[in-house]
Amino acid sequence: MNKINVFKPDNKNLRIFLTLGSLFFILSIVDFSLNNFLDKNITFFLPRYINFFTPLIFGIIGLHFIRIEFSGIKKLDIINKNINTNNFNASLSLFIIFLLIFCIPPLLNWFIFDANISGNTKEACTGSGACWVYIKVWFNRFMYGMYPNAEQWRVNLAFTIVLSFAGIGFFMPTKYKKYLTLYYTIFLPIISFLLIYYLISGGSFGLIWVETGAWGGLSLTFIVSFFCLIFCFPIGMMLALGRRSALPTIKYSSLGFIEFWRGVPLITVLFMSAVMFPMFLPDGTYMDKLIRVIIAITLFEAAYVAEVIRGGLQALPRGQYDAAKSLGMGYWRLHLLVILPQALKLVIPGIANTFLALVKDTPLIFVVGLLELAGMLGLAKTNPEWLGFSMEGYVFAAIIFWIICYTMSRYSQNLELKYKTDR
Amino acid sequence: MSEKIIQMQNVNKWFDDFHVLKDINLDVKSKQKIVVCGPSGSGKSTLIRCINRLEEHQKGNIIVDGTELSENTKNIEKIRAEVGMVFQQFNLFPHLSILDNCTLAPIWVKKMSKKDAEDQAMRQLEKVQITDQAKKFPGQLSGGQQQRSAIARALCMEPKIMLFDEPTSALDPEMIKEVLDAMVNLAKAGMTMIVVTHEMGFAKEVADEVIFMDEGMIVEKASTKEFFANPKNDRTKLFLSQIL
């Protein structure tokens, strides 16, 4: 029998240390779980304060025993290197394990096991967990606001068209690549405007008119973020070019415009649009609520997009400018045909980030009375038939937003990596 | 030549599964100059990085200036203060001037006064002929100047041993000479040096012993004359034919 040094677990007595270690570790988990879930205490004979910490103590002892360097067992080495390098790390790891044990079962309960999914009325909410029936019933409202159910296909169609047009730019044959800028800054905004005006809003060609106050839910979130982004592209581009201009008037007015919109919170901008726009327009002109909001957000975002595009313009090697100039291209040809198409490719991750921020900012339009997803939640929450389900609503909205934002941010991160290695 | 200042006995090292150093046995006497060469991936850099414990060995013994290097070694910083290292990528501190780069460790580790540290720094900078750049920042210097400054910085701690990890590999050709000259001067002044390099001209001029490593093992170890005139191992011959 080799000499066993309790304080220095080593390779020679592998079996013994491993068994001891695992024993203590399992003991600590069991102790904690019993404490937590069943209120039972296996170490009740110890004084109060030690009692509280026994899971931690057992765990540290257990992890200490299995901390064997170069044990030769691959899995053990991986575990040791990752969570068990010293006592401090071991205790941190234990904390996290305990935290997980503490949080996950109740969460699972609430989300799945005690939740109700079937049914259509409030009476179906019998469990103590989440009542997903609430979400099911209100789903259409959350997605489309008060837009009439029968007409919702129009919104879907509009989005499909816009997305396909926007996506075409990526697949354009190289022959047409130089027209890319014009496409995105002029063609696409016009199409989008027409889509909103004729398809979603309606009123002509046999489609019923749906007033903008009825638009809402997640589709409104997308309408606002997407269309604002498309509209603010041309403006942002002009601002970015203006900012880099050598002519002082243009440079400083662009600078002033950009810094102004970047310096104020979006909510004040929305207040302004609600209250001040009517003041600044000739008496009698009525501007639709949504249009005011879209204009306000477009101008606001244009400043941020301008900065992103400016970054792209700066990142282009000077050689591109030099080459184009030496071929005799004037300012506009140079920029539209050579510089901007290349810069736009560079700035896509930045634009994706701006779009993301925009999506996260759209809930603010509630201040002007428009109800997108978060706003619809608030409405549904106060409905007398369905009181008390605010938690389910918020969780649902959080999940939806999270999926959208996470996917977008992952996508833009991948793009950034790809472009970094491309160059 | 006096007592052994570095002893490596049966040193083995693994990076996870990869056996990077296999049964290394090496003794270095004080004031000795040793050049280590070999193909990339042979473990040369790892070998010298074990000497100042930037890498840790798993088996075997390494004894530096009488102290054994192991996980129980207290104050590894004291050992590192005696062993100077020059890196392939220079690694000067960009936020400090050259002078401050050199006085940083003497002030904070040896607790010298600022004036003494600066005086000493200027002396070392003089040895590598770069005193006029003392107040400049690394970003303002050429590669060769940066590497010479890095040598001066290591020398400011008055080490007993100097380790060089491919000091000229990242330099443009016209700057290699100035760095090698500085290293030759250092060798002539009597410093114990272990240099990992491909510069065989330098080896021929200054080294006492040349070591050829391949796949983690010391394949051949001989005095400089012997090494270049009569390489015994086939792999050594192949390597020499490729670089000479």
Added chain:
Amino acid sequence: MKRNKILPQAITLLFIVLIFGFFTMNAQINMENRGIEFGFGFLKQEASFDIQFSLIDYDGSHSYARAYLVGLLNTLLVAFIGIILSTLLGIVVGVARLSPNYLIKKTAAFYVEFFRNIPLLLQIFFWYFAALRALPMPEDANLLLGSSFMTIKGLYTPAPVWENFDIFFTTLILALILIFFVNRYAKKKQEEEGKQLPKFLISLSIFIGLPLLTFLAGGFDLSFSFPELKQLAKTSYTYEGGMGIPPELIALTLALTLYTATFIAENVRAGIQGIGKGQKEAAASIGLTPGQVLKLVIMPQALRIIIPPTTNQYLNLTKNSSLAAAIAYPDLVLVFAGTAMMQTGRAIEIVAITMATYLSISLAISLLMNWYNKSIAIKEK
């Protein structure tokens, strides 16, 4: 050539003037039609509305200007607390994301990805409407840390009651001045003789010791007023005494902190990762201890990368605090651009003042940042 340069500028200028002119003209006509005058005199008028939470004395009889001040202070309060807390949290999480410990690294990553991708407004709603609403009523509240109560109406905690606050304040200032000189002396001593005094310990003991001395010497009188349960009506209880921190403030600060800390954590991580491995090795190879490596080599370089985007986040946090309007925390926007504007109808003046305030804060921070960046910029060829 000159014509080429003047013409576009002249056109732009004309364009801008025309637009502004158009708007101003319309505004004037509209205001005339509605009988509203333009002017800032209304600021002196009596506000006649109450504000739930205020750091300074205020009631309905004070002027609008004072109401503005209350709103501004409330905004700055949230911003200040939020900035400090989110920085601390951000640093911890940022470092945790680089930990070799797998569990810690993944937990930190989870936190960042989770809170970053949910809109801030939603988080505020969640904390205010869902989480804090689950707290107990005042009469059922549990004792927290011996004398605080966490209830649905707010966090009630003991409030310090200073008798001779000015004396304490003076000693505090004196202590800070003394610390400054001690540090200067210690630095000089190190430069001249190389000996290092334990600067941190000395500073800490002065900071704690000096005020403590005055306290013991009976210089001032400190007592606490404790919150006590008081019955207002048959089913309505509240706490008297102590200080009550309204749930709006708690929810807002909590949401702002958790949200902004994710961005700061990412900045910290980028900063530390941005320092090449070689720097650490070089520093270690000349004999510096790990603590010295961090202090003298890593942190100075990392901070240069971390600070600019982090100040941007501070700016965002300040702007985001305007979301307080959603949960009725009386910040600048709600008080001034909300209530005051509704009462006086002076839309243009009020919105202008509000925007100007935020602009000034942004510009001030930007200028500070630019100056800071220039002064610490690593010199290159």
